[in-house]
Amino acid sequence: MRVDVDGVIVHLAEGASLLEAARLAGAELPTLCHDDRLTPAGSCRTCLVRSGGNVVAACVTPAADGTVVEVAADELRALRRDAVELIVSALPPRALDGGAEGGELARVCHELGITPDGARGRGGRGRDDSHPYVHLDRDLCIACGRCVRMCAEVQGTFALTLTGRGADTVVAPGTGGPWADSDCVSCGGCVDTCPTGALTEPGLPAGGRARISGRTRTTCGYCGVGCSLEVLTHDGEVAAILPDHDGPVNQGHACVKGRFAHGFLHSPERLTRPLLRRDGRLEPVSWSEALGHVARGLRAALAEGGPDAVAAISSARATNEENYLIQKFMRVAVGTNNVDNCSRLCHAPSAAGLTAAFGLSGGTDSFDDVERADCLLLVGANPVEAHPVVGARLLQRVLRGASLIVADPRAVGLALHADVHLRPRPGSNVALFNGLAHVLLAEGLIDDDFLRRRAAGLPELATLLAGYPPDRVSVLTGVPAEDLLAAARLYGRSERPAIVYGLGVTEHLHGTDGVRALTNLAILRGAVGTGRGFGVNPLRGQNNVQGASDMGALPDLLPGYAKVADPAARARAADVWGTPLPDRPGMRIPEMFAAARAGTLRALWIVGEDVCVTDPDATRVAEALEACPMVVCQELFLSETARRADVVLPAAAWLEKDGTFVNFDRRFQRVRPALDPPGEARTDFAIVHALASALGVDLGCRTPAETLAECGRVAPLFAGISHERLDREGAVPWPCPDPGRPGEASLYRERFATPDGLAHLAACPYLPPGETPDDRYPLILVTGRRWAHYNSGNMTRRTANLGLEAADRLDLHPADAARYGLGEGDPVTVRSRHGRATLITHLSDDVAPGQVFCAFHFPAAGVNTLTSGHADTVTSCPEYKVTAVRLIPGWDEAM
Numbered sequence: 059m060r061v062d063v064d065g066v067i068v069h070l071a072e073g074a075s076l077l078e079a080a081r082l083a084g085a086e087l088p089t090l091c092h093d094d095r096l097t098p099a100g101s102c103r104t105c106l107v108r109s110g111g112n113v114v115a116a117c118v119t120p121a122a123d124g125t126v127v128e129v130a131a132d133e134l135r136a137l138r139r140d141a142v143e144l145i146v147s148a149l150p151p152r153a154l155d156g157g158a159e160g161g162e163l164a165r166v167c168h169e170l171g172i173t174p175d176g177a178r179g180r181g182g183r184g185r186d187d188s189h190p191y192v193h194l195d196r197d198l199c200i201a202c203g204r205c206v207r208m209c210a211e212v213q214g215t216f217a218l219t220l221t222g223r224g225a226d227t228v229v230a231p232g233t234g235g236p237w238a239d240s241d242c243v244s245c246g247g248c249v250d251t252c253p254t255g256a257l258t259e260p261g262l263p264a265g266g267r268a269r270i271s272g273r274t275r276t277t278c279g280y281c282g283v284g285c286s287l288e289v290l291t292h293d294g295e296v297a298a299i300l301p302d303h304d305g306p307v308n309q310g311h312a313c314v315k316g317r318f319a320h321g322f323l324h325s326p327e328r329l330t331r332p333l334l335r336r337d338g339r340l341e342p343v344s345w346s347e348a349l350g351h352v353a354r355g356l357r358a359a360l361a362e363g364g365p366d367a368v369a370a371i372s373s374a375r376a377t378n379e380e381n382y383l384i385q386k387f388m389r390v391a392v393g394t395n396n397v398d399n400c401s402r403l404c405h406a407p408s409a410a411g412l413t414a415a416f417g418l419s420g421g422t423d424s425f426d427d428v429e430r431a432d433c434l435l436l437v438g439a440n441p442v443e444a445h446p447v448v449g450a451r452l453l454q455r456v457l458r459g460a461s462l463i464v465a466d467p468r469a470v471g472l473a474l475h476a477d478v479h480l481r482p483r484p485g486s487n488v489a490l491f492n493g494l495a496h497v498l499l500a501e502g503l504i505d506d507d508f509l510r511r512r513a514a515g516l517p518e519l520a521t522l523l524a525g526y527p528p529d530r531v532s533v534l535t536g537v538p539a540e541d542l543l544a545a546a547r548l549y550g551r552s553e554r555p556a557i558v559y560g561l562g563v564t565e566h567l568h569g570t571d572g573v574r575a576l577t578n579l580a581i582l583r584g585a586v587g588t589g590r591g592f593g594v595n596p597l598r599g600q601n602n603v604q605g606a607s608d609m610g611a612l613p614d615l616l617p618g619y620a621k622v623a624d625p626a627a628r629a630r631a632a633d634v635w636g637t638p639l640p641d642r643p644g645m646r647i648p649e650m651f652a653a654a655r656a657g658t659l660r661a662l663w664i665v666g667e668d669v670c671v672t673d674p675d676a677t678r679v680a681e682a683l684e685a686c687p688m689v690v691c692q693e694l695f696l697s698e699t700a701r702r703a704d705v706v707l708p709a710a711a712w713l714e715k716d717g718t719f720v721n722f723d724r725r726f727q728r729v730r731p732a733l734d735p736p737g738e739a740r741t742d743f744a745i746v747h748a749l750a751s752a753l754g755v756d757l758g759c760r761t762p763a764e765t766l767a768e769c770g771r772v773a774p775l776f777a778g779i780s781h782e783r784l785d786r787e788g789a790v791p792w793p794c795p796d797p798g799r800p801g802e803a804s805l806y807r808e809r810f811a812t813p814d815g816l817a818h819l820a821a822c823p824y825l826p827p828g829e830t831p832d833d834r835y836p837l838i839l840v841t842g843r844r845w846a847h848y849n850s851g852n853m854t855r856r857t858a859n860l861g862l863e864a865a866d867r868l869d870l871h872p873a874d875a876a877r878y879g880l881g882e883g884d885p886v887t888v889r890s891r892h893g894r895a896t897l898i899t900h901l902s903d904d905v906a907p908g909q910v911f912c913a914f915h916f917p918a919a920g921v922n923t924l925t926s927g928h929a930d931t932v933t934s935c936p937e938y939k940v941t942a943v944r945l946i947p948g949w950d951e952a953m
């Protein structure tokens with residue numbers, strides 16, 4: 059539609075407001091209650107314009123074709139100035155601090171010529187500084203409600219409200235009491251939108267932006283969502299990290315980790331010099347001494363056991379370029395395929411299961427498609443805590459009408475909003491998914507045409523599913539038959555269903571079967587590969603776990619998922635690398651530890667993974683490191699793993715690095731350095747090159763940009779992606795073979811990438827988990843995540859997040875607590891067949907009776923000494939989600 063703004067004609071989409079028209083015409087209006095991320099409120103009356111003879115608030119007035127809008131007239135300017143002046147009159151003069159360089163209100167006043175004399179408020183309403191990241195100065199609050207709407211409409215936490223009357227109205231936590239005790243999840247949305255500086259974060263007072271010397275756009279280095287962030291720096295330190303409003307996934311949102319948990323960067327415990335073990339103690343040495351030692355150790359290992367006596371664990375925290383270089387080092391400089399990454403502990407079953415079903419090792423669609431889904435099936439994932447920005451977007455979708463089925467033994471955050479919450483016994487997914495498929499088939503809720511044209515395996519599956527009627531599935535899973543029916547009907551009858559899943563599917567003895575049985579549902583329903591829905595999408599974990607695998611940091615796969623065992627694939631890589639490649643697939647992480655214990659692994663290089671804390675059956679991991687003649691650990695901190703290493707190399711963190719990450723929906727995005735690494739710490743990129751030089755090897759790939767370009771020559775999937783293109787376009791999804799064409803966000807529209815072009819149904823029978831409870835170990839322990847801490851906790855424990863969550867706790871049902879004589883906050887010892895952990899109790903019916911839950915973010919608690927060596931039969935992904943345990947009240951020191 060055409061709109062005339064003071065004689066300037068602008069063209070707008072249906073539904074646009076007069077504010078959008080005015081902005082498009084280049085007019086600047088004060089908009090103190092408006093934020094593009096929120097529904098307009100029209101309450102501050104500062105964006106006044108004239109249209110159709112009336113003076114109206116532009117933000118809430120829709121434009122129509124042919125509308126004429128007056129903006130610039132003096133009289134309108136005066137009205138707007140009066141409105142702002144009235145608001146400012148109630149505030150103390152410091153509300154205008156910073157002027158043109160200050161916050162939004164100060165800038166608006168500067169433009170309108172309103173001076174601090176106009177601010178005549180007496181103040182005296184006080185502050186709330188109880189929260190580590192969100193500070194409230196009530197005297198600066200203008201009750202515009204942006205923070206309240208941000209918390210409701212974007213974050214979905216509904217933690218805030220406006221209280222008081224008239225001029226005394228002020229934002230407050232809905233629970234009353236101090237902010238620190240509220241439901242706030244520290245996403246920072248309220249601070250980000252506040253126009254006045256009433257809400258601020260430490261380090262960045264509203265008027266303090268003048269002190270900012272650097273602004274860097276980068277991608278978050280915590281989880282796999284891939285939020286775009288803007289890093290503000292001053293004097294070589296981070297002043298604040300803000301969400302990028304144009305971020306393709308986060309769209310101006312962020313979470314407690316990416317937004318606030320950067321204090322670790324300047325922790326006095328950061329490693330700043332290489333360390334070498336001498337007489338049993340780690341001592342600081344020069345880089346040349348450390349590298350010389352590693353080179354000698356590698357040569358000795360090669361002499362004793364050949365190339366396969368050396369192995370590397372690459373880092374899903376590091377960039378694509380670093381992962382590419384590490385696998386190239388192993389294959390070219392050492393001559394082995396012994397390289398793996400923490401995808402092994404996480405979504406290796408997704409890679410295997412999705413490849414078998416559809417052909418490629420990634421989610422099937424773009425997360426944006428979720429906005430079109432009318433039914434969400436969320437399985438074994440807790441995005442509210444583990445992927446908060448995704449969790450918030452899913453919740454908003456549900457609040458706007460999509461139906462929601464949650465399948466999780468626990469009442470995770472989104473389960474509160476679910477139409478159906480299925481609570482399967484941990485480890486019973488395959489039975490559950492077969493049960494759902496049984497109902498789809500029995501009730502004809504399948505897409506016959508899709509199945510005929512685009513899928514294989516229906517007869518075999520139908521035969522298997524005959525054995526999974528609701529009654530039997532109910533016995534196997536503990537899920538009532540009527541819930542199963544309700545869920546299958548919701549999923550089966552929706553038009554555009556989406557499956558989103560997490561580790562509750564993969565980290566099991568039959569994790570790959572779980573993924574296959576889950577993909578069956580989408581195939582039966584014809585809800586994948588059509589461009590209509592959101593298909594099947596794993597919420598990948600680490601910031602770059604998708605990328606680490608894409609780059610070939612895997613023992614059986616080269617960059618771009620070409621098989622090591624395939625001579626043609628080897629030849630293509632050998633051609634680019636100028637050397638023949640080892641043809642035998644290498645060891646997976648658990649095999650590396652077993653080889654170390656057996657004495658055949660002579661050197662282990664661990665980059666950015668705290669295996670002594672995060673790998674299962676941690677006592678056995680420590681034994682493996684003990685047995686291995688040389689362990690090299692590349693780290694930010696003296697982690698539990700680094701403590702046991704022979705050489706520790708100080709590494710740069712994501713905010714100090716140049717490169718790219720791939721997020722959970724396969725988007726390549728740029729990572730740019732905002733700071734220099736501390737002391738002598740170096741990027742992993744620089745360290746790998748230095749190690750190669752110490753061995754007399756030149757890996758080429760001078761810069762990260764050159765490295766990604768070389769990767770594109772080895773792996774056609776990524777050939778169209780370059781740093782230069784990402785700098786221009788922001789994000790590009792793979793597959794992207796051609797620099798002139800967009801990447802494929804939604805896969806398989808024409809055909810699946812399997813050899814026969816079909817989606818493959820799988821007939822997987824239910825098999826019990828590896829661990830089962832008995833009289834001695836009667837409870838099932840599920841492990842997973844909490845919102846404030848990240849995996850090993852090495853980073854988040856060194857930030858003010860520690861004030862948000864100070865220890866790992868054990869959630870248990872009040873009935874079980876009563877049985878053990880345990881109350882809230884009591885010390886408790888958890889024992890399994892493998893080890894012992896000490897935790898603090900938390901009573902909650904979010905967990906089912908007979909089940910307990912804890913995270914693994916505090917090494918001192920020892921949670922991963924409990925978990926077993928059982929692992930997915932296809933991919934060796936640990937069975938972290940099922941451990942039989944018993945509880946002993948108190949902290950029992952003896953084993």
Ligand SMILES: Nc1nc2c(c(=O)[nH]1)N[C@H]1C(S)=C(S)[C@@H](COP(=O)(O)OP(=O)(O)OC[C@H]3O[C@@H](n4cnc5c(=O)[nH]c(N)nc54)[C@H](O)[C@@H]3O)O[C@H]1N2
Nearest residue numbers: 281438439440444484485560561562599842843845848849
């Ligand atoms: N705050 C925070 N965020 C993180 C991380 C972190 O440590 N902290 N880590 C990142 C990483 S590496 C990853 S991989 C992701 C993981 O993200 P998620 O996969 O969401 O994480 P988890 O909490 O491990 O497990 C998800 C859920 O699986 C459920 N579950 C357990 N067993 C079963 C079962 O048999 N069936 C079903 N249906 N469900 C089951 C658990 O109850 C749990 O709620 O999070 C990433 N984001």
Ligand SMILES: Nc1nc2c(c(=O)[nH]1)N[C@H]1C(S)=C(S)[C@@H](COP(=O)(O)OP(=O)(O)OC[C@H]3O[C@@H](n4cnc5c(=O)[nH]c(N)nc54)[C@H](O)[C@@H]3O)O[C@H]1N2
Nearest residue numbers: 375404666667668672692693694709841849850852914938
């Ligand atoms: N019980 C239980 N255990 C689990 C899980 C579970 O659900 N239950 N989940 C598993 C899963 S899914 C995962 S992914 C693993 C994660 O396990 P880890 O990968 O071990 O966990 P992180 O804390 O992410 O550890 C990464 C380490 O890398 C360091 N680091 C960070 N950035 C960089 C960098 O750029 N360079 C270098 N060199 N180092 C860096 C950090 O200081 C940290 O010590 O944990 C697994 N362990």
Ligand SMILES: [Mo]
Nearest residue numbers: 403404599600
């Ligand atoms: Mo993970």
